[in-house]
Amino acid sequence: GILEGNDLQAISNYIKSGKCKNITLMLGAGVSTAAGIPDFRSPGTGLYVGNFANLARLNLPYPEAVFEINFFSSNPVPFYTLANELYPGKFRPTLTHAFIRLLSEHSLLSMCFTQNIDTLERRVGVPENKIVEAHGSFASQRCIKCGTPFDSAKIKEMVLNFSKDKVVPRCEQKGCRGLVKHDIVFFGEALPKAFGQAPGYIRNSDLLIVIGTSLTVHPFASLAEIAPDTCPRVLINMETVGSFGEREDDVILLDKCDKVIKDLCKELGWEEELVKIWEE
Numbered sequence: 001g002i003l004e005g006n007d008l009q010a011i012s013n014y015i016k017s018g019k020c021k022n023i024t025l026m027l028g029a030g031v032s033t034a035a036g037i038p039d040f041r042s043p044g045t046g047l048y049v050g051n052f053a054n055l056a057r058l059n060l061p062y063p064e065a066v067f068e069i070n071f072f073s074s075n076p077v078p079f080y081t082l083a084n085e086l087y088p089g090k091f092r093p094t095l096t097h098a099f100i101r102l103l104s105e106h107s108l109l110s111m112c113f114t115q116n117i118d119t120l121e122r123r124v125g126v127p128e129n130k131i132v133e134a135h136g137s138f139a140s141q142r143c144i145k146c147g148t149p150f151d152s153a154k155i156k157e158m159v160l161n162f163s164k165d166k167v168v169p170r171c172e173q174k175g176c177r178g179l180v181k182h183d184i185v186f187f188g189e190a191l192p193k194a195f196g197q198a199p200g201y202i203r204n205s206d207l208l209i210v211i212g213t214s215l216t217v218h219p220f221a222s223l224a225e226i227a228p229d230t231c232p233r234v235l236i237n238m239e240t241v242g243s244f245g246e247r248e249d250d251v252i253l254l255d256k257c258d259k260v261i262k263d264l265c266k267e268l269g270w271e272e273e274l275v276k277i278w279e280e
């Protein structure tokens, strides 16, 4: 194996050895739960499970419908209700987000592939060319009928006022009036072009770190399988997921990601830098 062991110490030693130059990240909702944004599938608190008040109130046929393009076309109200609650600007990046920027500042970040739509990777200051938002984000929006982009300032105001106004944004092109939707990848929609680069990045990585995802949504989840044997895989999550544990160089660290990241940075001698970025 590439690693001396299957623990935090081994990862730290590998990063410090200088042999680990390209680190690729795969992120999911667990990275942002400490920021106050619920994930999707954690028992009791996930948006899709348990009785999280937000979704129960939306009267959906089933929870995932809130992110389904066909359902949205017939009823966009649940999506905009949720968008009002989850809109970027209301949340602060976590220590784990600070770690992404730290990797980038140490010239170790190859690429950060995130499933999250909260834009907290950008907010913490990770350079844009190091982030691929595989499931899109709230950063842009367009008409689902004619594709015309819709003004960002205007939709922001509408989303933030949605809880009282209940006005759904509609296309302003003459005679269109199509529904406007953020460029979030809904079930049944294609992933952004930039996602196509993912296999290349992962094949050329020295380390793959997967954080806070159940690895249940494909094609994103399958990326973890592409890592070659020369690329150890690290999982930082509350539960074991995917095929982690099947390979010699798999490292599984089951705990809250902010805690694991803090411990890792302590080993690396990066703790002060980490906290400095986080406190900015």
Ligand code: OAD
Binding pocket: 027, 028, 029, 030, 031, 033, 034, 039, 040, 041, 042, 046, 067, 115, 116, 117, 135, 184, 185, 186, 187, 211, 212, 213, 214, 215, 216, 217, 236, 237, 238, 239, 241, 255, 256, 257, 258
């Ligand atoms: P999930 O909710 O499916 O999984 C989140 C994972 O993070 C779970 O395995 C949790 O145990 C773990 N987790 C939660 N809090 C954590 C913490 N503080 N530290 C470490 N781990 C923690 O979320 P995703 O895998 O991101 O799509 O879901 C994938 C996609 O499903 C999302 O991108 C979303 C959804 O449909 C869209 O919105 C388009």
